[in-house]
Structure formats: C-alpha cells, structure tokens
Amino acid sequence: MPSVIVLGANGRFGRAAVDAFGQQGWDVTALARSWPTPPATRHVTVDVTDSAALADACMGHDVIVNAINPPYHHWARVLPAITRAVISAAQASGATVMIPGNVYTYGSVLPERLCEDTAHVGDTRKGRLRIQMETAYRDSGVRTIVLRGGDFIEAEKTGAWFDSHMAHKAWEGKFSYPGPRDLPHAWAYLPDMARAMAMLASRRAQMASFEEFGFEGMTLTGDDLGALVSDAVGRDVLFTGFPWVALRIMALWSPLMREVLEMRYLWQRPHRVDGSKLRRMVPEFEPTPAAKAIAQSLAPYSPARQHADSAPRDAVSNTRA
Numbered sequence: 001m002p003s004v005i006v007l008g009a010n011g012r013f014g015r016a017a018v019d020a021f022g023q024q025g026w027d028v029t030a031l032a033r034s035w036p037t038p039p040a041t042r043h044v045t046v047d048v049t050d051s052a053a054l055a056d057a058c059m060g061h062d063v064i065v066n067a068i069n070p071p072y073h074h075w076a077r078v079l080p081a082i083t084r085a086v087i088s089a090a091q092a093s094g095a096t097v098m099i100p101g102n103v104y105t106y107g108s109v110l111p112e113r114l115c116e117d118t119a120h121v122g123d124t125r126k127g128r129l130r131i132q133m134e135t136a137y138r139d140s141g142v143r144t145i146v147l148r149g150g151d152f153i154e155a156e157k158t159g160a161w162f163d164s165h166m167a168h169k170a171w172e173g174k175f176s177y178p179g180p181r182d183l184p185h186a187w188a189y190l191p192d193m194a195r196a197m198a199m200l201a202s203r204r205a206q207m208a209s210f211e212e213f214g215f216e217g218m219t220l221t222g223d224d225l226g227a228l229v230s231d232a233v234g235r236d237v238l239f240t241g242f243p244w245v246a247l248r249i250m251a252l253w254s255p256l257m258r259e260v261l262e263m264r265y266l267w268q269r270p271h272r273v274d275g276s277k278l279r280r281m282v283p284e285f286e287p288t289p290a291a292k293a294i295a296q297s298l299a300p301y302s303p304a305r306q307h308a309d310s311a312p313r314d315a316v317s318n319t320r321a
Helices: 014-023 051-058 072-093 127-140 159-166 190-201 223-231 244-249 255-267 276-281 290-301 303-310 312-318
Strands: 003-007 027-031 042-044 062-064 097-100 144-148 151-153 172-177 185-189 210-214 218-220 238-240
Touching: 003 051, 014 027, 014 062, 014 190, 051 072, 062 072, 072 097, 072 127, 072 255, 097 127, 127 144, 127 210, 127 255, 144 185, 144 190, 151 190, 151 290, 159 172, 159 238, 159 290, 185 190, 185 223, 190 276, 190 303, 218 223, 218 238, 223 290, 244 255, 276 312
Parallel strands: 003 027, 003 062, 027 042, 062 097, 097 144, 144 210, 151 185, 172 238
Antiparallel strands: 185 218
16 A cells, blocks of 8 residues: 655645545555544654654655645745755655645746746745745655645635635625636635645656646636635625735734735736646546535535534534434
C-alpha cells in the first residue's frame, strides 16, 4: 500500500487531501497541530521548520503533500524555512513532494488563460515568494508535482474568500462580490482538487523531476456564481458591494489586511486555469458539477445546519436517532 504524509492536515487543502488519499487506498499520516483525523489516519505533530524532525516524520513515505499555508503576513519569514525542511525531508526519504499551487505566480497583469507555460512574473510580494519556493523545489532535484488552481471553495467554514466574505449571508438573500460581475474568475473546489492530486500521485513515476499541472476547476463570472448561489439557497440573492474601503482602513495597522488588499487585482482581471495537461494525464477524472459544488459549499451556513450546530449535543443525538 502506498503511503503519504500530509503536512498541514488541519488546513483547507490538507483536510481535503487526507480524505482524498484515504479514499483512493493510500496509507495516510496527517501532520497537524490539532485535528480529529479519520480512524484509519495516523496523527502526528512536528515543527515543520525543523529539518531533522520533519525528515524523521516523513521517512518511509512515498509522497509528501506540502499543504502548509501560514497566514499571508508570515510568508516572508516562514515559507523559506518550511521549504528547506520539506526539501531536506524529501531528499532523505526519497519521497515525491506534491504542492497545491495558486495563480499568484503569474503576477498582477496575468493573462486570461493560464497554463503551464505561462510566464511567472514576480511583481507582488506573495507572487515573488511562491516563485522562490517553486524554484527551490525545481533546483533541488526532488521529484515535485505542483497542482495549480484558483480560489478555494469547500464544504467547510474555514475563513476563505467564498465562505467568510462572500456567501456567508446567502441564506438571508445577500451575496457580496469583490469585483466586476462580468469577468470570469477561477475557482477550485477542494474535494475535487485533492482527488485530482491523489490520482496524479499514482502516476508520479511517469513524470519528470518537476511537473506542474493546471487544475481547471470552475470558471465563473460573478453573475454565473450568483445564479448558482440563488439556486442553492432557493431564493434570489441581492448582490452587495465588497467592503474594500474598510479593508484599506484596517490595513493601516493590520499586516494581514495589507496582504489581502494586494490580491485585489485577481478580482479585476479575467482569468481561467487551463486543465488540458491534467486531463491528458488523468482522463478518468470527473469534476463535481458546479451547481452541486456550490450547494455543498453553502450547506454549512444553512438554517438547518446552524440550528443543529447550536443545539445541545444530546438534543442533536436524539433528533438523528
């Protein structure tokens, strides 16, 4: 049985990766600070910047999924140390490293179609850091696979753009959109993206030492997304403006808000991720239909879920019995 260790298993992509690899028959170890992993999953804790400790944790695994994603304002300090430690662990264990990539590497004037040979332009802080990270893996000789997708959507409350800033009031008939509603925007439904990564992992022996794949996910305009949200909640939603002015004020004292503001360009530039290479490598991959993905992503905010989450534990148990 092939084995994988998921670093950052209590994060957005990490949770999805633990589930996806487990469902595809992998022996899974979840490395996280605190998270209730599935019964068949080992749970370990390690300082991910400690090269020796991380190498020991990764020994014996075939694949290392690096899903660690520190808060934006810590990237400059933490990302290089994590990268060095993961590369060292992969060199010691012989494991393949797999990374959920993003579109930051394409810069603030990114073209509409994004594919594997689109130039990487480091004209933003986070774009430069991600380019440096990926370059370090490429230069190390460690077998590395980057699966690059758009903004994350998932069926959990995690603080991502979609669930915490846009759709959290959808059941009340309100939907906040951060940019022009006629521009296409790239989205990645995490259960699908993680499933595609697990499928790629099974074909890693067929790949070069460094490979990147675009994860097409869902390309939706604001109006497209609003229509899917309306269908999911069973009522028309009213588009409301996004509080960019408030974020700009908060950025005066909040480093995190300054980093969030830097990403505003992604809502002002039309873009889509080309998934042709991924389809050639795993032609059997079938994405979740957009309507179903959006409905599942909105479910945690439904009145029924809110009521269940707020009810006493014994009352919930009795209701479900």
